[in-house]
Amino acid sequence: MATGLTELYRAVASERLGALRYARLLSEAREDPYDLMEGELREAARAVTYLWYTGSWPGSPPFVVSPRALAEGLVWKAAGVGAPATAPGGYGSWAGSGDLSDPGGGTGAGSSA
Secondary structure: OOOHHHHHHHHHHHHHHHHHHHHHHHHHHHOOOOOOOOHHHHHHHHHHHHHHHHHOOOOOOEOOOOHHHHHHHHHHHHOOOOOOOOOOOOOOOOOOOOOOOOOOOOOOOOOOO
């Protein structure tokens, strides 16, 4: 599942982790990814994973990289849904707005239609 955000995520991870720790994470992850993750490198790997899945960097509060990164988060793709408030209602969703002065929105009970 390509998101088109690889370069942006590399830049964010390098900035947030520091260039040296980021380079160390990449280097050691290639050698033995199951045994290397101790202490700060384990936390760095978790942060990068969080970034790919949510489009934000962990923290209090999390730093959202961009609206596009949020929408492209792998968590939404894994769940088979779109990120909240990132997609329109679909073709024709604007057509049924009805009479906004009517509490029923121009449909159903109380509608004069």
